[in-house]
Amino acid sequence: MVSLRATALSFFLVLGFIAACGDSSTPDPVKQCDSAGDMLCEGACVSIQSDPEHCGACDNSCGTHEDCEGGVCVAFCEIDGEQVAAGTMNAANACEQCTPATSSSTWTARADGTQCASGQVCSAGVCSAKCFIDRWFYDAGAPNLANVCEVCVPEASTTAWTPRADGTQCGSGQVCSAGTCSPKCFIDGGLHAAGAPNPANACEVCVPETSTTAWTPRADGTQCDSGQVCSAGMCSPKCFIDGGLHAAGAPNPANACEVCAPETSTTAWTAAASIPLLVGGEDLAAQGWTTVSQAPSALTYGADYVSLATSTNVGGRTSGQLLIVRANAVDPTKPFTLRVTMQVESVNAHNSLDSGAAIMGSFTPSVGNSTDRAQMIYLDSAKLGWADDTQSAAFAVTDGAYHVYELAVDAAKLATVSVDGVAKLTRNNFTTTGTIAIGDQTNDANVDGTTRIKSVERLCH
Known part of the structure; x- marks a missing residue:
């Protein structure tokens, strides 16, 4: 049996076919838009x-x-x-x-920190000369709290810390060095490590805890060169012994036969060959000498000598006297050697116990006692001898040259007189007061002399 639904569907299909066959009109064409990117929307392009x-x-x-x-x-x-x-x-x-x-x-x-101009960033909507570092604002000149040698310098960078100038003080005894606080010195525009010496002065050094801006003197006595030590910040030929500075040539206060000889040692005394008692050309008084004189006499100085001259006035019953005297020149209880470098320009013949040119190894003011005078060495023009005339030796005393006269007294009190290294006189039982004298010892008329003394030394044994 055919269903009602099938029958109805067939009916409508037939009607549709009949209607189509009966309509002879042409359909409208589809509307198009001409421009690229246009689209037909609601009937319009x-x-x-x-x-x-x-x-x-x-x-x-x-x-x-x-x-x-x-x-x-x-x-x-x-x-x-x-x-x-x-x-x-x-x-x-x-x-x-x-x-x-x-x-x-x-x-x-x-946004805060946005660059808005050279050396400026935005801060709450305002363009400002600040730094914006690690999401924080810093005013120009503000230090980095984690490094005092870094600072906000917007004209250099608005986003990073800028190192402070080398040498900027950043702490006690410290300065900035390449953006780091360090114990250094900043002197004359340059950085120097702690302990570095001054290139222009070995006695100055960088000691930041003392000064970061100036050289510090090294301790006195610091070796600074061969034969030199530091003295008040200067390299000098001196000695530093037992905590004290001593000039070259200065004697040991406890032993005059030891001296400061920096070329040998700057830290210990050096044995001396002799002790200078008189240096010619230099003031006698400053060297510890005094004078005994009577007119007419004259004491003058040359470049390297002291001159003693006496004379007798015409018809005079006495003459001039001129002795230079040095107390405590020798120790009376010990052996000694005196060396006198002198030139006798002119001299009259001596009288017994008196001489116009004499070397006295013992002296008692004002002309010497009898013992002093007996063992006095006289110098005549062509000989020398003991003033008591017990011994003499020929020698060209007034030959116009300097000669070296030595008086050596040993432990047995044997005295030997040498000239230019050659023994001339000897004497037993020589005694001394420790004071010596040189020159015209007498005021006897016409017993005068003129001498030049270049040096007097006490030799060290």
Whole structure:
């Protein structure tokens, strides 16, 4: 049996065929848009690239304060009656821009730390000379709390710390060096490590705990060169012995036969060959000498000698006398050797116990006692001898040359007189007061002399 549903379907198919065969009209053609990027929307061609009602597709409307750009809805700002594209900076304030997501009607502050000009960043919407480091603001000149040798210098960098100038004081005894606080000195525009010497003076050194800006003198006595030590910050030929400085040639206060000889040692006394008692040309009084004199007499100085001259006035019953005297020249209890370098220019013949040119190894003011005079050495023009006339030796005394006269007394009190290294006289039982004298010992008329004394020394045994 055919169902009712099948019968009805067949009926409608027949009707449709009859209607189709009976309609002879032509259908309308499909409408096309000519421009690229246009689309037929609601019967009209529109640009889906720029139409805010059909942005990117039909019926895709952009929101308020949005434009269609390239088929995409893009937000904008409307400020002071003008449309402003997103991201545009405020011409009156580089730290403000159009940010529609924040506000479409007012300027929005740019992020803190944004570069807004050379050496400036945005801070709360204002362009300022500051640094923005590790998400913190620092005013120009503010130090890095973690390193005092770094500082905010916006003109150098707004995003990183700038090293302070080398030599900037950063702590007690410390200065900045390549951005680090270090125990150094900054002197004459240069950095110097602790302990570094002054290139111009070996007796100055960098001691930051004393000064970071000036050289510090080394301790007195510090070796600074061969045969030299530091003395008040200067390298000098001196000795530093037992905690004290001594000039070259200075004697040991405890032993005059030891001297400071820096070329030998700057830290110990050096044995001396002799002790200078008189240096010619230098003031006698300053060297510990006194004089015994009677006119007419004259004491004068040459470049390297002292001159003693006496004379007798015409018809005079006495003559001039001139002795130079040095107390404590020798130790009366010990052996000694005196060396006198002198020239006898002229001299009269001696009288017994008196001489116009004499060397006295013992003296008692004012002309010597009997013992002093008996063992006095007289110098005549062609000989020398003991003044008591017990012994003499020929010698050209007034030959115009300097000669070296030595008086040596040994432990047995044997005295030997040598001239230029040649023994001339000897004497037993020589005694001394420790005071010596040289020159014209007498005021006897016409017993005068003129001598030049270059040096007097006591030899060290």
